[in-house]
Amino acid sequence: MLGIIIGIGSVIAMVAIGQGSQGSIQASIQSAGANLVMVTPGAQRGVGIQASAGRGSAQTLTQGDADAIAAQVPLVQAVAPDLSRRYQITAKGTNTNTEVVGTTPSYSDVRNVAIDSGTFITEQSLQSGARIAVLGPTARDDLFGVGADAIGQTIRINNVPFQVVGVAQAKGGSGFNSPDDYVYVPITTAQRYLAGETYVSTISVSAADQQSMAAVQQGVTDLLLQRHHISDPLAADFSVFNQADIAATASTVTNTFTLLLASIASISLVVGGIGIMNMMLTTVTERTREIGLRKAIGAKRRDITLQFLFEAIALTFIGGAVGILLGWLVSLVVTSVAGLTTQVSLSSVMLSFGVSAAIGIVFGYYPAYRAARLNPIDALRYE
Amino acid sequence: MIEVRNVTKLYRSGSVETRALKGVSFRVANGEFVAIIGHSGSGKSTLMHILGALDSPTDGQYFLDGVDVSTLSEDTLADIRKEKIGFVFQAFNLLPRATVLRNVSLPLMYLGIDGKEREERARRALLAAGLEEDHFGHYSNQLSGGQMQRVAIARALVNNPAIILADEPTGNLDTQTGEVVLQTFERLNKEGRTIILITHERDVAEHAGRIITIRDGAIIGDEKRPHHHEDR
Numbered sequence: 001m002l003g004i005i006i007g008i009g010s011v012i013a014m015v016a017i018g019q020g021s022q023g024s025i026q027a028s029i030q031s032a033g034a035n036l037v038m039v040t041p042g043a044q045r046g047v048g049i050q051a052s053a054g055r056g057s058a059q060t061l062t063q064g065d066a067d068a069i070a071a072q073v074p075l076v077q078a079v080a081p082d083l084s085r086r087y088q089i090t091a092k093g094t095n096t097n098t099e100v101v102g103t104t105p106s107y108s109d110v111r112n113v114a115i116d117s118g119t120f121i122t123e124q125s126l127q128s129g130a131r132i133a134v135l136g137p138t139a140r141d142d143l144f145g146v147g148a149d150a151i152g153q154t155i156r157i158n159n160v161p162f163q164v165v166g167v168a169q170a171k172g173g174s175g176f177n178s179p180d181d182y183v184y185v186p187i188t189t190a191q192r193y194l195a196g197e198t199y200v201s202t203i204s205v206s207a208a209d210q211q212s213m214a215a216v217q218q219g220v221t222d223l224l225l226q227r228h229h230i231s232d233p234l235a236a237d238f239s240v241f242n243q244a245d246i247a248a249t250a251s252t253v254t255n256t257f258t259l260l261l262a263s264i265a266s267i268s269l270v271v272g273g274i275g276i277m278n279m280m281l282t283t284v285t286e287r288t289r290e291i292g293l294r295k296a297i298g299a300k301r302r303d304i305t306l307q308f309l310f311e312a313i314a315l316t317f318i319g320g321a322v323g324i325l326l327g328w329l330v331s332l333v334v335t336s337v338a339g340l341t342t343q344v345s346l347s348s349v350m351l352s353f354g355v356s357a358a359i360g361i362v363f364g365y366y367p368a369y370r371a372a373r374l375n376p377i378d379a380l381r382y383e
Numbered sequence: 384m385i386e387v388r389n390v391t392k393l394y395r396s397g398s399v400e401t402r403a404l405k406g407v408s409f410r411v412a413n414g415e416f417v418a419i420i421g422h423s424g425s426g427k428s429t430l431m432h433i434l435g436a437l438d439s440p441t442d443g444q445y446f447l448d449g450v451d452v453s454t455l456s457e458d459t460l461a462d463i464r465k466e467k468i469g470f471v472f473q474a475f476n477l478l479p480r481a482t483v484l485r486n487v488s489l490p491l492m493y494l495g496i497d498g499k500e501r502e503e504r505a506r507r508a509l510l511a512a513g514l515e516e517d518h519f520g521h522y523s524n525q526l527s528g529g530q531m532q533r534v535a536i537a538r539a540l541v542n543n544p545a546i547i548l549a550d551e552p553t554g555n556l557d558t559q560t561g562e563v564v565l566q567t568f569e570r571l572n573k574e575g576r577t578i579i580l581i582t583h584e585r586d587v588a589e590h591a592g593r594i595i596t597i598r599d600g601a602i603i604g605d606e607k608r609p610h611h612h613e614d615r
Contacts, residue, residue, distance in 0.1 A: 289474075289476060290476075290478060292476075293472075293476040293478075294489070294493075295461065296435070296437060296464060296470050297464065297465065297470065297489060297490045297493065297538075297542075298461050298462065298464045298465025298466070298490060298493045298494070299461065299493050300457075300458050300461045300462075301457070301458070303493060376437055377432055377437050377438060380472065380476065
């Protein structure tokens with residue numbers, strides 16, 4: 001029965017982890033921006049999310065491309081080009097190394113950056129190339145202390161002084177590429193004072209609605225092929241990513257992963273089932289006299305078969321119930337210890353009950369059959 | 384009630400053929416108390432299996448309550464046993480982890496009778512078998528040998544069978560306890576029950592009203608005993 005408990009428990013826990021990671025990946029993709037189509041320089045490679053393009057990679061996108069997209073591609077709601085690079089940033093006595101995103105006012109809509117205090121980049125500061133900056137909450141914490149009021153303070157990006165005019169709201173996410181760690185400056189300022197060049201690392205485009213994303217993706221591709229004078233789409237010097245496609249791919253990946261984990265756990269179930277079968281066979285042997293007695297007082301083969309089949313199913317059902325409890329506990333532990341979100345789904349619980357019963361039937365059948373076939377005369381004489 | 388007509392039973396093991404019963408015939412009337420006595424190997428066990436509808440004869444017929452059961456299928460024989468026969472075994476054969484009441488009502492479960500009626504009939508059978516009521520709720524493995532055999536007798540009575548078949552019922556009991564059990568059989572017989580008792584001991588057989596002696600698969604004796612319980 002231990003095999004059943006472990007098998008069911010691990011299936012539940014693994015499916016929960018898989019479902020949870022699916023959910024959080026989807027959520028973080030969504031939080032990057034609604035109906036997002038992203039253009040990055042360089043040829044189409046695999047699926048990438050929030051890659052920090054710029055250093056070392058091709059410089060084929062320009063501000064002109066961004067303007068053209070905004071003007072000429074239909075169903076485009078807003079366009080936000082950005083020029084992003086990592087720089088050393090210092091404030092009085094503190095420093096941090098983080099991503100500086102040079103961009104336009106539309107970035108806050110297109111890429112879903114909300115302001116907590118102060119203002120985002122304005123059209124005016126964009127035009128004048130003003131040295132102003134908007135800090136992500138983690139960057140603000142690192143430079144001025146947790147929760148401090150940074151508005152009006154001065155920071156030096158790559159030793160160039162900038163004035164803080166706003167702080168963004170937290171978006172969540174951790175690790176290397178956390179959006180909360182970014183610092184936003186006007187793209188013109190970045191081009192003049194920081195990068196010294198006029199290319200663009202990424203162009204973010206928000207489509208009018210979810211249905212228009214494919215059309216926008218196609219429109220942007222066609223326009224840029226034309227502008228870059230490339231006739232063969234396969235030779236494009238840029239890539240256009242449709243956020244929905246990314247989400248779907250991520251979904252497929254996690255689903256495959258979950259399935260793989262569940263398959264491995266299923267092996268434990270089969271082993272558990274074989275254990276049950278052996279246990280039942282031993283039980284049948286030990287109860288040979290009892291079976292003989294039952295047959296003597298009128299039990300038919302069918303009665304004996306059903307009796308032992310029910311006993312096997314009861315065993316596997318109990319094992320399954322304990323396994324479900326165990327799996328749920330394990331997923332709770334994983335959430336609190338490893339920080340991964342987990343989701344125990346009702347369908348996996350129902351499936352587990354069904355599977356437990358099925359294992360009881362399949363692996364209990366042979367022992368029940370053996371019991372039913374016993375000759376009562378011999379069985380009664382069994383020592 | 385019972386008619387055994389020219390019953391033969393052959394066992395074949397490879398090329399060896401054993402004749403366990405050779406053309407046995409006799410009748411048992413309603414309300415008789417018959418003992419079948421013989422040494423081991425005499426064929427008395429084989430005869431018991433056939434009388435109990437646990438086995439079918441190779442040749443000949445066995446009429447139980449007017450029905451020829453010698454050629455019936457395994458499932459039908461199970462029905463016959465369920466309705467018409469009550470077994471009492473040498474080793475009691477009770478379910479050890481079940482209560483006395485549950486043990487006695489087991490045949491009724493296979494007869495499809497509902498819980499309340501099962502319990503009533505079980506209680507009546509236990510009283511008829513002479514077990515004290517305070518034992519009814521005990522687990523069968525908490526009882527003494529004599530008490531267990533009385534539970535077994537109650538189980539044999541509960542389906543109101545045509546015959547009670549007892550196979551060496553005192554074999555696992557001491558003489559004194561065995562005597563109590565045999566007197567229970569005598570009492571039940573006086574109340575009208577037909578009882579067939581198989582044994583190899585003469586003094587056990589002498590509790591019956593009729594003794595059939597069997598040797599080497601054939602009946603060699605059939606004597607009526609005077610009803611000695613009237614003399615007590």
